[in-house]
Amino acid sequence: MQFRQNLKSWQELLIHAKDMKKQNIKDLFSENTERFNDFSLKVPAFLFDYSKNLITERTMKGLFTLARDCQLEQWREKMFNGERINTTEDRSVLHVALRDRSTKPFILDGENLTDKVNQALIQIKAFTEKVRMGQWLGYSGKRIKDVVNIGVGGSNLGPQMVTEALKQYSDNSVNVHYVSNVDGNQIADVLRPLDPERTLFIISSKTFTTTETMTNANTAMNWLVSAAFDQTAVSKHFVAVSANKENAGNFGIDNENIFDIWDWVGGRFSLWSAIGLPIALDLGFDKFIELLEGAHEIDLHFKNAPLEENAPVIMALLSLWNCTFLGSQSQAILPYDQPLHKLTAYLQQAEMESNGKSVNWYGEEVGYSTVPSIWGEIGINGQHAFYQYLHQSNNVVPADFIGSVKSITSVQGHHDTLMANFFAQMEALMSGVNEQQVREDLKAKGRTQEYIDKVAPHKVHKGNRPTNAILLDQISAKSLGSLIALYEHKIFSQGILLQICSFDQWGVELGKGLAINILDALKTNTELDNRDSSTTGLINYYKCKGR
Numbered sequence: 189m190q191f192r193q194n195l196k197s198w199q200e201l202l203i204h205a206k207d208m209k210k211q212n213i214k215d216l217f218s219e220n221t222e223r224f225n226d227f228s229l230k231v232p233a234f235l236f237d238y239s240k241n242l243i244t245e246r247t248m249k250g251l252f253t254l255a256r257d258c259q260l261e262q263w264r265e266k267m268f269n270g271e272r273i274n275t276t277e278d279r280s281v282l283h284v285a286l287r288d289r290s291t292k293p294f295i296l297d298g299e300n301l302t303d304k305v306n307q308a309l310i311q312i313k314a315f316t317e318k319v320r321m322g323q324w325l326g327y328s329g330k331r332i333k334d335v336v337n338i339g340v341g342g343s344n345l346g347p348q349m350v351t352e353a354l355k356q357y358s359d360n361s362v363n364v365h366y367v368s369n370v371d372g373n374q375i376a377d378v379l380r381p382l383d384p385e386r387t388l389f390i391i392s393s394k395t396f397t398t399t400e401t402m403t404n405a406n407t408a409m410n411w412l413v414s415a416a417f418d419q420t421a422v423s424k425h426f427v428a429v430s431a432n433k434e435n436a437g438n439f440g441i442d443n444e445n446i447f448d449i450w451d452w453v454g455g456r457f458s459l460w461s462a463i464g465l466p467i468a469l470d471l472g473f474d475k476f477i478e479l480l481e482g483a484h485e486i487d488l489h490f491k492n493a494p495l496e497e498n499a500p501v502i503m504a505l506l507s508l509w510n511c512t513f514l515g516s517q518s519q520a521i522l523p524y525d526q527p528l529h530k531l532t533a534y535l536q537q538a539e540m541e542s543n544g545k546s547v548n549w550y551g552e553e554v555g556y557s558t559v560p561s562i563w564g565e566i567g568i569n570g571q572h573a574f575y576q577y578l579h580q581s582n583n584v585v586p587a588d589f590i591g592s593v594k595s596i597t598s599v600q601g602h603h604d605t606l607m608a609n610f611f612a613q614m615e616a617l618m619s620g621v622n623e624q625q626v627r628e629d630l631k632a633k634g635r636t637q638e639y640i641d642k643v644a645p646h647k648v649h650k651g652n653r654p655t656n657a658i659l660l661d662q663i664s665a666k667s668l669g670s671l672i673a674l675y676e677h678k679i680f681s682q683g684i685l686l687q688i689c690s691f692d693q694w695g696v697e698l699g700k701g702l703a704i705n706i707l708d709a710l711k712t713n714t715e716l717d718n719r720d721s722s723t724t725g726l727i728n729y730y731k732c733k734g735r
């Protein structure tokens with residue numbers, strides 16, 4: 189067992205981090221006029237500028253050495269070859285196979301995955317075209333107008349984020365809606381304006397056991413059946429995406445309308461599979477393929493580019509540097525492109541469910557900070573809400589700024605204003621402004637000495653806050669596919685560097701189990717044994733007041 193802290197490269201980076209904490213990014217720019225060229229990369233679909241991090245050439249050299257000591261390249265190979273790198277669940281991790289459209293056979297456990305993937309795509313194409321062209325008819329013979337995707341986590345966030353991002357490209361053949369929350373308010377709001385005769389439900393659940401999804405699915409079924417007065421209407425209005433065909437069949441969904449998903453595709457990496465049905469329904473199959481192609485382009489980049497020119501690897505190394513070595517606890521994702529308004533929520537699951545863990549591959553406490561908490565908002569809205577904290581709090585929050593050279597909106601006259609903020613905020617976070625500059629500025633503005641003395645300390649921005657810039661040419665299905673895959677491979681690389689099992693999610697199980705237990709007690713009105721007084725007190729209060 190080779191623990192990360194025992195690696196010489198890790199130890200050297202710890203020492204180097206102590207020195208770097210005394211440095212200032214702004215000074216590093218003054219010392220090296222080529223810094224932007226040295227620390228930026230042009231990848232198909234986007235420019236990645238990481239020069240505004242607290243790094244030097246030595247830092248990067250040390251980080252690449254660490255990556256090699258961690259055998260990142262070999263692990264990358266293992267993933268692409270289908271080795272069972274999801275060790276705690278004994279599974280391969282092959283979402284990359286979903287977007288590899290070559291016809292070359294890929295054999296896993298005696299089965300040709302290429303055939304499976306291509307068959308699934310044929311099924312997705314046939315189904316989505318039938319619905320979009322008005323050939324899929326509801327129980328009363330009417331064409332489908334609205335599609336409701338019922339699913340949660342990975343069975344919701346990816347498709348929703350993508351259809352929101354690409355809605356400018358939708359031809360509105362159907363309207364796509366999402367229900368993820370077990371709170372009945374959401375499904376009530378979604379169903380209120382819909383016509384049962386013209387509504388199709390996709391029950392998206394890899395396991396087909398998730399309580400929230402099953403509760404919503406049953407409500408949707410009752411809504412339909414109470415309008416149709418006919419239980420057999422279910423097969424005309426429900427399809428499923430699931431690995432659990434038995435449960436989906438028992439629900440009343442015809443076998444040919446159950447789309448497969450496999451155990452080598454993790455929920456949070458599944459939008460490329462039939463979980464992406466809402467994407468193909470909303471945008472058409474060709475756009476869905478463009479999305480896959482964009483992702484595949486980054487798969488090839490990740491697989492083939494040397495570590496020094498590999499964007500996902502560099503992103504992972506920087507996150508490790510900022511969090512584990514420099515001590516940041518959180519990371520902001522700040523899209524300056526309204527279409528990406530669901531990206532942060534999507535990445536919260538992708539990154540935090542993957543790497544938000546504290547034991548290593550051998551089940552030992554890692555003894556270092558793993559990943560930061562991910563949060564954020566559309567940049568402009570964030571500027572008027574929490575950027576105060578980014579600029580002046582004691583906590584340094586490294587941030588990813590994501591923008592586009594061209595906007596996809598036809599509205600003119602906004603994009604330069606938006607992007608001026610994109611550039612300015614990164615500059616301000618890095619450069620800051622010291623007290624002397626503040627004082628001189630106030631003096632030049634004719635302020636009194638008393639005012640200057642009072643206000644100057646409050647106007648200081650310490651700066652030295654790291655940011656990455658990801659600048660897309662324009663939001664499109666292809667560039668979005670690339671952007672998502674960039675983060676997926678970053679997450680994979682980070683897991684390897686941290687020696688963490690990125691593809692399980694045991695941390696969600698405890699709460700789920702307790703909720704099932706409590707729900708039973710609520711339904712049967714029984715007392716719960718062995719609970720702490722707070723849990724018991726809260727439940728009793730709820731029972732007394734609510735019933």
Ligand SMILES: O=P(O)(O)OC[C@H]1O[C@](O)(CO)[C@@H](O)[C@@H]1O
Nearest residue numbers: 341342343393394395398455696
């Ligand atoms: O698709 P399913 O099986 O309903 O699971 C939904 C989500 O629930 C989780 O298991 C976490 O609770 C996620 O990993 C997953 O994306």
